[in-house]
Amino acid sequence: QQQVKQSPQSLIVQKGGISIINCAYENTAFDYFPWYQQFPGKGPALLIAIRPDVSEKKEGRFTISFNKSAKQFSLHIMDSQPGDSATYFCAAVRTGTYKYIFGTGTRLKVLA
Amino acid sequence: SQTIHQWPATLVQPVGSPLSLECTVEGTSNPNLYWYRQAAGRGLQLLFYSVGIGQISSEVPQNLSASRPQDRQFILSSKKLLLSDSGFYLCAWSVGSLVGEQYFGPGTRLTVT
Numbered sequence: 001q002q003q004v005k006q007s008p009q010s011l012i013v014q015k016g017g018i019s020i021i022n023c024a025y026e027n028t029a030f031d032y033f034p035w036y037q038q039f040p041g042k043g044p045a046l047l048i049a050i051r052p053d054v055s056e057k058k059e060g061r062f063t064i065s066f067n068k069s070a071k072q073f074s075l076h077i078m079d080s081q082p083g084d085s086a087t088y089f090c091a092a093v094r095t096g097t098y099k100y101i102f103g104t105g106t107r108l109k110v111l112a
Numbered sequence: 113s114q115t116i117h118q119w120p121a122t123l124v125q126p127v128g129s130p131l132s133l134e135c136t137v138e139g140t141s142n143p144n145l146y147w148y149r150q151a152a153g154r155g156l157q158l159l160f161y162s163v164g165i166g167q168i169s170s171e172v173p174q175n176l177s178a179s180r181p182q183d184r185q186f187i188l189s190s191k192k193l194l195l196s197d198s199g200f201y202l203c204a205w206s207v208g209s210l211v212g213e214q215y216f217g218p219g220t221r222l223t224v225t
Contacts, residue, residue, distance in 0.1 A: 032212065043202050043216035044156070089156065093214075098144050098163055098206070099171075100214055104155045 006103025019077040021106045023090035030092040038087045080110045114139035118217040131190040135203030143205040145186040150200040198224045
């Protein structure tokens with residue numbers, strides 16, 4: 001019940017296309033859902049995050065869609081660029097636990 | 113602004129040798145601190161977290177230990193390294209009891225030979 005399932009494991013997208021990464025969770029007590037972007041040899045960087053009281057959050061080309069009833073959330077990268085090529089991690093956390101439960105990661109490659 | 117430092121950036125150690133990795137956070141007080149390990153091409157494994165000085169929670173039983181001697185300092189140690197301890201070690205911090213943003217350091221690449 002503490003797991004966050006992330007898919008796909010890897011993704012190849014053409015430049016200008018839309019990249020979509022999905023995550024699913026079981027624990028309905030989770031109340032914060034961040035996405036991280038990690039380049040090789042670097043620490044993950046917080047990209048965008050959402051709380052369950054909204055269904056969508058957009059920051060530039062990055063959008064989180066949140067479906068509370070389905071217990072799923074997804075990251076959409078619009079107009080994908082080669083510079084977006086990285087590994088993306090979703091996570092979920094419940095207030096008071098301090099523990100961030102991470103998905104297994106998606107390796108995105110955007111072809112020029 | 114807040115910054116997080118980790119050192120060393122890379123480390124090559126023989127099996128059986130001791131380990132000490134250090135993490136410090138600047139620009140905030142009483143942060144929650146975390147140690148993660150990431151195997152090559154894999155996800156993030158939470159090792160330890162701390163919500164205050166001297167308070168350490170262990171997530172994975174192994175030959176590693178953590179200490180928090182000062183408010184913004186977090187240390188990961190081992191008395192005797194194993195080959196399986198190789199990986200990318202990441203320190204992270206967050207603030208407060210209400211869940212929010214967690215920020216990662218640049219990481220330490222450890223190779224045990």
